[in-house]
Amino acid sequence: MTIVHRSTQKSIQEAKHAVVLDVDNTLTPPRRPLEAEMASALRRLTIPFFLGAGGDLRLVFEQFIEPLHNFGYRGSFDAFLCNGSTRYHCELFEKPCAKLLRGFEMRQHLGENRFLRLMEVIEATLNLEHFRLPPPMHILGERIIDRCSMINVAPIGRPNERLSEQAHANRIAFKQYDELTGFRKKFLTHLTRELSDFAPDGLYMTLGGETSFDIGIEGNDKSFPLHALLNEGFQHVWYVGDALFEDGNDASVLKFIEQWRGAGRCPVEAIPVESWRDTISVLNNLGIVNGNASLGAGSTVLK
Numbered sequence: 001m002t003i004v005h006r007s008t009q010k011s012i013q014e015a016k017h018a019v020v021l022d023v024d025n026t027l028t029p030p031r032r033p034l035e036a037e038m039a040s041a042l043r044r045l046t047i048p049f050f051l052g053a054g055g056d057l058r059l060v061f062e063q064f065i066e067p068l069h070n071f072g073y074r075g076s077f078d079a080f081l082c083n084g085s086t087r088y089h090c091e092l093f094e095k096p097c098a099k100l101l102r103g104f105e106m107r108q109h110l111g112e113n114r115f116l117r118l119m120e121v122i123e124a125t126l127n128l129e130h131f132r133l134p135p136p137m138h139i140l141g142e143r144i145i146d147r148c149s150m151i152n153v154a155p156i157g158r159p160n161e162r163l164s165e166q167a168h169a170n171r172i173a174f175k176q177y178d179e180l181t182g183f184r185k186k187f188l189t190h191l192t193r194e195l196s197d198f199a200p201d202g203l204y205m206t207l208g209g210e211t212s213f214d215i216g217i218e219g220n221d222k223s224f225p226l227h228a229l230l231n232e233g234f235q236h237v238w239y240v241g242d243a244l245f246e247d248g249n250d251a252s253v254l255k256f257i258e259q260w261r262g263a264g265r266c267p268v269e270a271i272p273v274e275s276w277r278d279t280i281s282v283l284n285n286l287g288i289v290n291g292n293a294s295l296g297a298g299s300t301v302l303k
Contacts, residue, residue: 022241039071085220150216
């Protein structure tokens with residue numbers, strides 16, 4: 001964890017710094033709405049923040065944007081969703097809204113025939129006997145979710161509506177089963193072998209959140225917001241996420257840093273967390289949260 005002393009806070013604010021934040025288990029509890037304490041910290045940030053999330057706009061609206069607005073945040077920020085490949089400009093004033101700035105189509109990139117083959121291989125893998133989930137787990141909702149720029153694979157299903165208590169219990173049961181058996185790593189290994197001929201297309205596969213997998217195209221991942229922000233003049237970018245490890249859906253951030261070939265030290269710094277409470281501590285320790293807790297209802301993030 002990086003600690004910034006008060007004497008350096010002024011230089012941080014004067015330079016063009018930004019922080020990119022994952023959503024699930026970084027800004028919010030897993031698949032639960034944003035908490036008031038986190039909303040307060042975001043209202044008091046002294047530098048721009050951006051989202052770098054695995055979920056699509058519907059999920060992020062439900063889990064983060066609407067609760068943030070309800071807690072009194074008034075301002076704007078950009079959200080890089082679907083594992084960073086799709087960019088929206090979000091404005092939270094009278095009501096929250098989002099405007100698409102940049103999209104990417106995986107189907108177009110691969111071509112129709114190869115895209116359909118990809119979907120068929122995923123479906124066949126889910127239906128293999130040794131990847132069928134035992135009781136008390138149930139499949140609730142779709143297992144293969146086409147997010148246009150990426151594919152999310154959820155062996156327990158992903159309901160289209162807000163998660164019920166039954167769905168949350170299902171997630172907990174799967175998470176425990178996965179930790180006990182290594183289900184997702186075995187699934188990922190099998191799928192990687194079955195789709196090895198897609199490597200020239202730049203196909204990548206990572207663990208997504210706590211219960212799913214993300215499949216996308218390299219460069220259209222969480223490295224994309226880093227490239228974009230540096231090209232737009234930001235001098236230093238912190239990325240905060242809970243999956244900054246091999247096969248995690250934040251791993252492309254680590255790869256971006258490792259492969260940096262620009263002048264001097266890489267201007268991106270990755271900070272791993274294990275929960276939204278860790279994230280609040282990180283933001284405070286970086287010295288980018290205004291100490292005035294009353295600041296909020298009229299605050300605006302300036303860019």
